Amino acid sequence: MRTDELATMLAAGAGAVKPHAAARRYARAIVGGALGAALLMAALLGVRPDLATAVLLPMFWVKVAFVACLAAASLAGAMRLSRPGLRLAWVPGALAAPVLAIWVLAAFVLMRADAGQRSQLFFGETWNSCPFLIAMLSAPVFVAVLWAMKGLAPTRLRLAGAAAGLLSGAIGALVYCLHCPELEAPFVGFWYLLGILIPTAVGSLLGPRLLQW
Amino acid sequence: MRRIQETARLRSGEEKLRDLLVRGLAGDEPAYRAFLQDLSAHLRAFLRKRLVRLPDEVEDLVQESLLAIHNQRHTYDAGQPLTAWVHAIAKYKLVDLLRRRARHDLVADPLDDEFDFGTSADAEAAEARRDLGELLKRLPDGQRLPIVHMKLGGLSVTETARLTGMSESAVKVGVHRGLKALAAMIRSDA
Numbered sequence: 502m503r504t505d506e507l508a509t510m511l512a513a514g515a516g517a518v519k520p521h522a523a524a525r526r527y528a529r530a531i532v533g534g535a536l537g538a539a540l541l542m543a544a545l546l547g548v549r550p551d552l553a554t555a556v557l558l559p560m561f562w563v564k565v566a567f568v569a570c571l572a573a574a575s576l577a578g579a580m581r582l583s584r585p586g587l588r589l590a591w592v593p594g595a596l597a598a599p600v601l602a603i604w605v606l607a608a609f610v611l612m613r614a615d616a617g618q619r620s621q622l623f624f625g626e627t628w629n630s631c632p633f634l635i636a637m638l639s640a641p642v643f644v645a646v647l648w649a650m651k652g653l654a655p656t657r658l659r660l661a662g663a664a665a666g667l668l669s670g671a672i673g674a675l676v677y678c679l680h681c682p683e684l685e686a687p688f689v690g691f692w693y694l695l696g697i698l699i700p701t702a703v704g705s706l707l708g709p710r711l712l713q714w
Numbered sequence: 715m716r717r718i719q720e721t722a723r724l725r726s727g728e729e730k731l732r733d734l735l736v737r738g739l740a741g742d743e744p745a746y747r748a749f750l751q752d753l754s755a756h757l758r759a760f761l762r763k764r765l766v767r768l769p770d771e772v773e774d775l776v777q778e779s780l781l782a783i784h785n786q787r788h789t790y791d792a793g794q795p796l797t798a799w800v801h802a803i804a805k806y807k808l809v810d811l812l813r814r815r816a817r818h819d820l821v822a823d824p825l826d827d828e829f830d831f832g833t834s835a836d837a838e839a840a841e842a843r844r845d846l847g848e849l850l851k852r853l854p855d856g857q858r859l860p861i862v863h864m865k866l867g868g869l870s871v872t873e874t875a876r877l878t879g880m881s882e883s884a885v886k887v888g889v890h891r892g893l894k895a896l897a898a899m900i901r902s903d904a
Contacts, residue, residue, distance in 0.1 A: 502847040504758075507777050508750035511784040513865045514889070517741030522788035584789040585806065586798035654786035656806040713810075714782070714897070 523580050523653055530642075530649035531576070534669065537641025538676040546634065546680040560684040563606070567689060568678065570599035571697065572671035579646060579668045582661040583653035596667075600694065607687040625683040628692050634680075635696025639666075639673030643700050647711060655712050662708015663701050670697030731756070732796040739787060753800065754780055760804055768815075773842040775811055778900050779804045781846075785893055810901065849899050850892075857892030860885045 502510075519525070542548075555561045574595035581587040611619055625631075646665040655661035674693050683689065731752055738746025757776045765772050782803055790799050850858060863874040864885065875882045 502777075502842070502845055504754045504773060504777055504780065504842065505751060507780055507846060508754055509747060510861075510865045511780065511893075512738070512743055512747035512750055513868060514871065515738070515743060515746050515784070516886075518739045518788045520739075520792075523791075584791065584794075584799075585786070585802035586794065586800075654782075654789045654803065654806075656802050713901070714786070 523583055523649075526649040526652055527576065527580055527583075527646075530645035531668075531672065534642030534645035535672050535676065537645070538638040538673055539679075541641065542638055542676050542680055545637075548679050549682055552679065555684070558684060560686070561678075563603075563686070564684060564689050564693075565675065565678050567599050567603045568671050568674040568693065568697075571596065572668060572675060574599070575664055575668040575671055579650065579661070579664040582657060582664050583650050583655050585654050585656050600690075603686055603690040603694075607685075607690040610686050619687075622685045623687045623691065625685060625688045625692075627681070627683055628688065631677075631681065631683070631688075631692040632696035632699060635670065635674045635677050635693065636699040637673075638676050639669040639697075639700040642669035642672045643704070645669075647704075647707075650712055651714075654714060655708075658709040658712045659705050660708070661712055663705035665708070666700035666702065666704025667697065669704075670700040673697070673700070728796055732792075735787075735790065735796060736792050739790070739792075750780060750784070753783065756800070757804055760801065761808065764808055770843060771811065774844045775804075775807060777842050777844075777846060778811075778897070779807045781893065781897050781900070782807055785897055814901070844900065844903070846896065846900075849896055849903070852899065853892050853895055856880070856884070857888045857895060860888035861892045864889060 549555060574592060577595065578589060578592040581589055581592065610622060614622055643666060646669050647662075650661060650665055674697055677693075677696070683692075731749060734745045734749035734752065738749050754776055757779050758772065761775050761779070762769070762772050765775065783800065786803065790796070850861060853861070859878045860874055860880070863869045863877055864871065869877065871882050871885050874880075874885045878885070880888065
C-alpha cells in the first residue's frame, strides 16, 4: 500500500472525534478507581469510629490537603504525560510544594516537642502498616489510571508509569485518611509519603512494558 | 526582514495544517484527508533527516507514524502547537523502530560495514517495504471487513453494517480496533 493510499484509507469515514478525550478518560478512571479503593477500605479496614470528631480537628484537614494537593499535581502530570508533545512545565514544582510544606510543619512540631515524645510523633501507632495499606488501596486506582493512559498516547513511558503510580498512591492515601487514626505531621510527612511512593516505583517499573503503543 | 518572512512562512504552514486537522477532528473528511496527505510529506522530510543510515526504513516509518497519528488523533488539543504533537509521535515511533532493530539485528546486520550510497531514499515517496494491505488481510473478519468496506470501499457505516450483517456500532468498533491491531502487528512484525 502506498502512503497516499494509506492517507486516503485512514481519512475515509473517519468521522468526528469527541473533544477532551484525556479529561473524560481520567474522570472515569478516577471515579471508578476511587470507588474501588473506598469499597476496599470499607470492607477490609473500616472507617475510623471517631471520624465525626476527627473532622473537627485542623490537622485532619491539613493531612487531607497534603494528599489532595499531591493528587491534583500528579493528575496534571499524568494528563500531560498522556499526550504527545506536552512539557511537564510547573508540575514538578506543584508536586514538591505540598511535600516541603508538610516537612516544614513536621520539623516545627518535632522541634517544639519534648525529646521523649518525638519518636511517638514520628512512629505513631501504625507506622508498620500505614504504607502498605495505602499501597493496597491504590491498587484499583492504579489499574484504572493505567487503563486511561493506555487509551491515550504517552511517549515517555517510565515517567508516565511513575505519574500513574503517584496519582493512584495519592488517591489511595486520600481514601486511607477516612480510616487512619494518625494525625501528626511527622507521621504523615514520612509514612504517607512512603505509601504513595510504593505504587510510584511500581509504575515506573511497569510503565515501559505496559504502556507501549 | 528575510527571517521574519521565513518565520511567517513556517508559521503559516503550521497554521494551515493545524486548521485542516481541527476541521478534520470536527468531522470534515476532505480536510482530514488533506491533512494526512500534507502530513506524510512533512513526516517523510522529518524522518529522512533522522534515518540517514537507514534510508530504506523511511517510508515504512512514515506509514507507521501516519497510522499512529490517526489512531491517537483524540490526544491532540487544539490549543497545542501541532508540530510538537506530531514530532513527539514520530520520534516515539522512531525510537521504537531503532530499539526493535537493535534487538533483532544485533548479529545479522552490522550497520557499520554498510555503505549507503545509491539507495532509493531520494525518490519522492519510496515504495514502502512492508505492505499494510497484506497485514490487513491477517486481521479477524470482525475488524477486516469493516475496514475493507468502509475505509477501502468507501461505503458508509450503514451500508457496511447491512452488507456484513454487523451492527453499526460493531462496524465502528471494528474499524477502530482493527487499525489499532494493525499498529500492534507492525510493532511485533518488524
